[in-house]
Amino acid sequence: MSNSxxxxxxxxxxxxxxxxxxxxxxxxxxxxxTTGEHVAIIGPSGxxxxxxxxxxxxALKPTTGVLTILGENPWHKTAAALHTLRKRIFLAxxxxxxxxxxxxxxxxxxxxxxxxxxxxALMSLIYPAEAPLAQAALAKFRADxxxxxxCDRLSGGERQRVSLAxxxxxxxxxxxxxxxxxxxxxxxxxxxxHTVQDExxxxxxxxxxxxxxVRLARARFARLIGLRDGTVFFxxxxxxxxxxxxxxxxxxxxxxxxxxGVTSAPHGIRIxxxx
Amino acid sequence: xxxxxxxxxxxxxxxxxxxxxxxxxxxLLPAGYLTEFNPGVFFDASSLRASRQFLATFFxxxxxxxxxxxxxxxxxxxxxxxxxxxxxxxILAIPLSLLANRTLSISRLGTGTMGYIxxxxxxxxxxxxxxxxxxxxxxWALLFVRAVGLGDTAGVMAISLTYAxxxxxxFLEIYESQDTRATEALLANGARRLHxxxxxxLPSCLPELVSYTIYRWECAIRSSVILxxxxxxxxxxxMELSMRMLAGGEVLSFLLVxxxxxxxxxxxxxxxxxxxx
Numbered sequence: 107m108s109n110s111x112x113x114x115x116x117x118x119x120x121x122x123x124x125x126x127x128x129x130x131x132x133x134x135x136x137x138x139x140t141t142g143e144h145v146a147i148i149g150p151s152g153x154x155x156x157x158x159x160x161x162x163x164x165a166l167k168p169t170t171g172v173l174t175i176l177g178e179n180p181w182h183k184t185a186a187a188l189h190t191l192r193k194r195i196f197l198a199x200x201x202x203x204x205x206x207x208x209x210x211x212x213x214x215x216x217x218x219x220x221x222x223x224x225x226x227a228l229m230s231l232i233y234p235a236e237a238p239l240a241q242a243a244l245a246k247f248r249a250d251x252x253x254x255x256x257c258d259r260l261s262g263g264e265r266q267r268v269s270l271a272x273x274x275x276x277x278x279x280x281x282x283x284x285x286x287x288x289x290x291x292x293x294x295x296x297x298x299x300h301t302v303q304d305e306x307x308x309x310x311x312x313x314x315x316x317x318x319x320v321r322l323a324r325a326r327f328a329r330l331i332g333l334r335d336g337t338v339f340f341x342x343x344x345x346x347x348x349x350x351x352x353x354x355x356x357x358x359x360x361x362x363x364x365x366x367g368v369t370s371a372p373h374g375i376r377i378x379x380x381x
Numbered sequence: 382x383x384x385x386x387x388x389x390x391x392x393x394x395x396x397x398x399x400x401x402x403x404x405x406x407x408x409l410l411p412a413g414y415l416t417e418f419n420p421g422v423f424f425d426a427s428s429l430r431a432s433r434q435f436l437a438t439f440f441x442x443x444x445x446x447x448x449x450x451x452x453x454x455x456x457x458x459x460x461x462x463x464x465x466x467x468x469x470x471x472i473l474a475i476p477l478s479l480l481a482n483r484t485l486s487i488s489r490l491g492t493g494t495m496g497y498i499x500x501x502x503x504x505x506x507x508x509x510x511x512x513x514x515x516x517x518x519x520x521w522a523l524l525f526v527r528a529v530g531l532g533d534t535a536g537v538m539a540i541s542l543t544y545a546x547x548x549x550x551x552f553l554e555i556y557e558s559q560d561t562r563a564t565e566a567l568l569a570n571g572a573r574r575l576h577x578x579x580x581x582x583l584p585s586c587l588p589e590l591v592s593y594t595i596y597r598w599e600c601a602i603r604s605s606v607i608l609x610x611x612x613x614x615x616x617x618x619x620m621e622l623s624m625r626m627l628a629g630g631e632v633l634s635f636l637l638v639x640x641x642x643x644x645x646x647x648x649x650x651x652x653x654x655x656x657x658x
């Protein structure tokens with residue numbers, strides 16, 4: 107769509123999010139996402155990546171600022187209308203919370219819940235007639251052999267793949283993934299991102315993914331947003347993100363102080379962590 | 382040196398424990414005084430004689446064919462009263478507990494606080510559940526015996542009302558004490574509340590719900606015996622008649638059947654629990 111460049115479907119303008127304990131999670135953030143855009147959010151731990159994704163998912167209400175989600179202002183709506191809007195958003199939380207005793211087939215099929223009648227939802231619990239759908243989704247992440255396992259029998263990486271398979275079954279035009287591949291090995295992680303992006307492209311969805319692995323972000327995303335201390339540190343096309351900038355983003359000290367030994371730190375540390 | 386150190390050491394938890402024990406005794410002693418609790422009364426000569434005489438009539442337990450028929454019939458009735466009371470209680474308690482479940486609040490998503498109206502409705506439902514629960518089934522039974530007359534209906538109604546209150550409250554606590562993030566994730570993705578409950582909450586709390594329901598069923602069986610004493614049908618009603626007629630043999634038979642019943646309920650619930658898990 108051509109209008110997407112002019113009026114961004116999803117945006118934050120001067121959004122501030124303060125938690126009840128007084129902690130400032132997002133500090134005056136303005137960002138815009140066009141329809142069909144794929145964006146990676148990077149930054150050190152505690153920078154506000156999760157808060158930003160939850161704000162975009164309408165799972166956290168900004169303290170100040172204006173939020174536009176898929177062309178609508180969510181917090182000016184009634185609770186019922188906002189919940190209808192939520193059907194068009196898919197958020198995969200970090201370390202996906204899956205019911206421990208549930209079988210994977212139901213966990214994946216739960217991605218269809220927003221489109222199901224109550225009768226259909228209950229029938230599927232009694233007999234999961236659409237199990238092949240779940241199996242096909244799992245197969246794209248090479249986890250189809252987990253279909254009938256209980257979620258508490260899964261490893262961390264398997265849980266993440268189950269959560270991503272659930273995303274494939276949703277039809278949401280706004281996909282928000284919080285560290286979706288942090289427990290996968292680099293090769294599988296790259297493949298999983300590939301599958302996710304193919305799906306987003308197929309439904310012309312906006313995809314926002316937070317990643318701690320900078321290499322994955324640089325390998326797969328055209329636009330990178332660096333968050334630091336709840337503010338946008340940079341928002342650049344991939345090719346303009348220099349190693350120096352990354353070093354600054356992850357520097358232990360605020361920029362301007364000693365930079366010794368941190369220049370290559372993000373890469374080195376992160377590679378070893380995900381292997 | 383070591384000894385000197387250990388002598389100076391004080392357990393920081395000690396003052397609290399000592400205070401707790403003192404308060405306990407301070408409460409217990411007046412309570413014993415108020416209720417005129419005196420164990421000596423059991424060993425009083427006339428009490429002993431009366432007990433001995435009544436107990437002597439216990440043997441042999443009554444076992445005529447007609448009596449055994451009555452026995453089996455009333456035992457069956459007791460199970461029936463307990464079961465139908467419990468089913469009615471569940472029919473009442475499950476919707477109430479779902480409606481009062483704070484995890485399923487949509488207005489809480491994002492803001493962390495429920496809207497005024499949903500909060501008031503949930504508080505009202507909780508209040509209603511405590512009201513049902515705070516009136517003992519014995520009192521309900523007395524009321525229903527007046528209203529619908531002597532018999533099983535009064536027992537069923539009494540159990541269903543009190544147990545609806547208890548089950549509703551405990552179910553609610555079970556829902557809300559689970560890890561609620563799975564349910565919240567489904568709600569955040571636009572699932573309806575009932576769907577989020579069935580796909581997010583129920584899988585993890587089902588064994589607890591079933592096991593509590595079975596426990597309540599055991600309680601209902603015991604309870605329906607007591608309700609029988611005020612005329613609400615079943616084993617208790619017959620036992621009360623036998624006691625009034627000082628027919629010790631019959632009382633013993635009733636007691637034996639009652640014990641078997643509770644033992645069976647226990648076995649059944651254990652079997653079900655292992656099957657569920």
